[in-house]
Amino acid sequence: MAQDPASHIDQGSLSAIFEGNPSATQPVLQCVQVKPIAGQQGGPERFRVVFSDISNFVQSMLSSQVNHHVHDGKLRKGVFVRLKSYQTNVVKNKKIIIVLDLEVLEHLGERDKIGAPQALDSKTDEVQPQSTTIQTGGFYGNNAQVPQQQSIPSRAATSSSTTSHANIYPIEALSPYAHKWTIKARCTNKSDIKTWHNKNGEGKLFSVNLLDESGEIRGTGFNDQCDQLYEVFREGGVYYITSPCRVQMAKKQFTNLNNDYELTFERDTLVEKAEEQDGVPQVRFNFTSIGDLQSIEKDTTIDTIGVLKEVGETSQIVSKTTSKPYDKRELTLVDNSNFSVRLTIWGNSATAFDVPPESIIAFKGVKVSDFGGRSLSLLSSGSMTVDPDINEAHRLKGWYDAQGRNDTYSSHANGGASMGAAGGRMDPVKSCQQVKDEELGFTEATDYFTTKATIIYIKGDNFAYPACLSTECNKKVIQDNDGQWRCEKCDRSHPKPQYRYILSVNASDHTGQLWLNCFDDVGQQLLGMSADQLMEMKENDDKASEPVFQDAACRTWMFKCRAKMDNFQDQQRVRYQVSAASPLNYSAECTKLAEMIKMYSME
Numbered sequence: 001m002a003q004d005p006a007s008h009i010d011q012g013s014l015s016a017i018f019e020g021n022p023s024a025t026q027p028v029l030q031c032v033q034v035k036p037i038a039g040q041q042g043g044p045e046r047f048r049v050v051f052s053d054i055s056n057f058v059q060s061m062l063s064s065q066v067n068h069h070v071h072d073g074k075l076r077k078g079v080f081v082r083l084k085s086y087q088t089n090v091v092k093n094k095k096i097i098i099v100l101d102l103e104v105l106e107h108l109g110e111r112d113k114i115g116a117p118q119a120l121d122s123k124t125d126e127v128q129p130q131s132t133t134i135q136t137g138g139f140y141g142n143n144a145q146v147p148q149q150q151s152i153p154s155r156a157a158t159s160s161s162t163t164s165h166a167n168i169y170p171i172e173a174l175s176p177y178a179h180k181w182t183i184k185a186r187c188t189n190k191s192d193i194k195t196w197h198n199k200n201g202e203g204k205l206f207s208v209n210l211l212d213e214s215g216e217i218r219g220t221g222f223n224d225q226c227d228q229l230y231e232v233f234r235e236g237g238v239y240y241i242t243s244p245c246r247v248q249m250a251k252k253q254f255t256n257l258n259n260d261y262e263l264t265f266e267r268d269t270l271v272e273k274a275e276e277q278d279g280v281p282q283v284r285f286n287f288t289s290i291g292d293l294q295s296i297e298k299d300t301t302i303d304t305i306g307v308l309k310e311v312g313e314t315s316q317i318v319s320k321t322t323s324k325p326y327d328k329r330e331l332t333l334v335d336n337s338n339f340s341v342r343l344t345i346w347g348n349s350a351t352a353f354d355v356p357p358e359s360i361i362a363f364k365g366v367k368v369s370d371f372g373g374r375s376l377s378l379l380s381s382g383s384m385t386v387d388p389d390i391n392e393a394h395r396l397k398g399w400y401d402a403q404g405r406n407d408t409y410s411s412h413a414n415g416g417a418s419m420g421a422a423g424g425r426m427d428p429v430k431s432c433q434q435v436k437d438e439e440l441g442f443t444e445a446t447d448y449f450t451t452k453a454t455i456i457y458i459k460g461d462n463f464a465y466p467a468c469l470s471t472e473c474n475k476k477v478i479q480d481n482d483g484q485w486r487c488e489k490c491d492r493s494h495p496k497p498q499y500r501y502i503l504s505v506n507a508s509d510h511t512g513q514l515w516l517n518c519f520d521d522v523g524q525q526l527l528g529m530s531a532d533q534l535m536e537m538k539e540n541d542d543k544a545s546e547p548v549f550q551d552a553a554c555r556t557w558m559f560k561c562r563a564k565m566d567n568f569q570d571q572q573r574v575r576y577q578v579s580a581a582s583p584l585n586y587s588a589e590c591t592k593l594a595e596m597i598k599m600y601s602m603e
Helices: 013-018 224-229 290-295 347-351 391-402 432-437 520-527 531-540 546-552 586-599
Strands: 028-037 046-052 056-062 080-091 094-104 133-135 182-190 194-198 201-211 216-222 238-242 245-249 261-265 270-273 301-311 315-318 325-334 340-346 360-369 375-386 417-419 447-458 464-467 485-487 492-494 498-501 503-508 513-518 556-568 571-583
Touching: 013 028, 013 056, 182 360, 182 375, 201 224, 201 375, 216 224, 290 340, 301 340, 301 375, 301 391, 325 347, 340 347, 347 375, 360 391, 432 447, 432 513, 447 513, 447 520, 447 546, 464 531, 498 520, 498 531, 503 520, 513 520, 520 531, 520 546, 520 571
Parallel strands: 056 094, 216 261, 340 375, 513 571
Antiparallel strands: 028 046, 028 080, 046 056, 080 094, 080 133, 182 201, 182 238, 194 201, 201 216, 238 270, 245 261, 301 325, 301 360, 315 325, 325 340, 360 375, 447 503, 447 556, 464 498, 485 492, 503 513, 556 571
8 A cells, every 4th residue: 555645744844944953954845836936037037836844834945956847847736855955044024945956756746735734934023043054965065064254344343253144045045125144155256347437427346256055146346345345355265245235136238147136235245254165166057068059049148168179369359339459369169069169258368368278168157149150258257267177077078088189070150161170260161163163362351261182282492481589479580690580570689590381382172272371380280390390401401301391292181271362563362371280080071971972862
């Protein structure tokens, strides 16, 4: 005979957990109602759930990481659940539970409401219960302890004062109606100080992203609070933040966080550094794969993770609205969906970027654009983490080392676009004849393409030039009468130059041939040695360099090129410059050919 599900419910457990009784740390309850909570348009989806222990019922709110139980249809009216991680609070004299993790006990089935439970409400003459966080099974780590605090207030306070922080609110429970609250949160991002000048005056501000187990929220300090709190917050640090602190509707154009509300620090807002850093999660990601970007709406803010395939140079653009210059740098990311995407970073992140290619980078808060099909831009409130110690990064690294390094990647620009193992911009694949027929490079704009071609001939004269030894200069140097090599740009002389390739390569496929110009990095790939080494061979024996050029012939490469009109001796011509080259990935090529054969199937 089946056991009655009512016998599994922990009667009286709701009252016990609000009284701090540890006897029911994982209570089994019945769900008697599930309703969505109306929120700001575009804000996070929230659900209000009523749980019963037969004796009492209590209003609860699901944190966003638990919403999937509702979406899957498992958490519904009448089912039984075990609360695994939760926080309790009292809001406007009503007891509520913030559910951080739960288990739906499907084997107990579904029943109409059992018994006649009464509301578990607070009374004004009762001692307000201490907020608790119950975590068993290690939802984000060990249980948070209440440590002694080192006070770093924004209002006057003695450094020796300590605070019990009894009423710790989860971030997800904050609203304009909550008063006398304290949150314990990790600062996952801190912006630079920004200034403004307009007809109403001038000022400055900074913002931080704050995270706890229940969610994230943005906090902003203006003027005096900017001066007082900017040096207090450190990225990665954990802080107690205590009201008064204004909770208001979030300005979605300035934040990438999934929260209807945001904080504004006030004169008496208290910020204290928590010496105990455990019990608060690190950065929380909700990754979208690069292959899925085509299905993401334009201007959506997402998180993504990928292998850094190529790093572009820093450049500047001038804002049309403010006429201010902005530094930018374009990165190319790939992942195991075999797609690539261009991601732009800005400002100090762009100029100070020194992450080596093939690193794993997790980005939080990037905006999806439809420029070039699909591209990404890191928001000022976003962040990037290099080689994060998370499962997604470890899986991506293992895949890339095993096969991804030599794979060919598709873009979202069009079905024929791809990016070879050399990495970089996502360009359409063209045959030599298509490049000519489509007149790539004949307009003022630069055209980019990738072609698979075999080297027929490399010119052996003037294959290199003497370059400056200064870092990132590479300008041509001229030998003076003293035997020194002088760089006009750096205004310096060097005892010797560094030779760099300027190769002219004739490459061919089944449709025709192109003359390609290759600079130093590509030249070293094609010839297998540096220009200094080849120049030394040529100076010692004029014919010694010939076998090197002959060995490079008859090899097939994937060339990433750009076509641009050039003026030479008062004549216009199109130059095809190679930006990267990679050997053929025969596995990927065979797969591509097999797919082409299927297109001709007569079935």
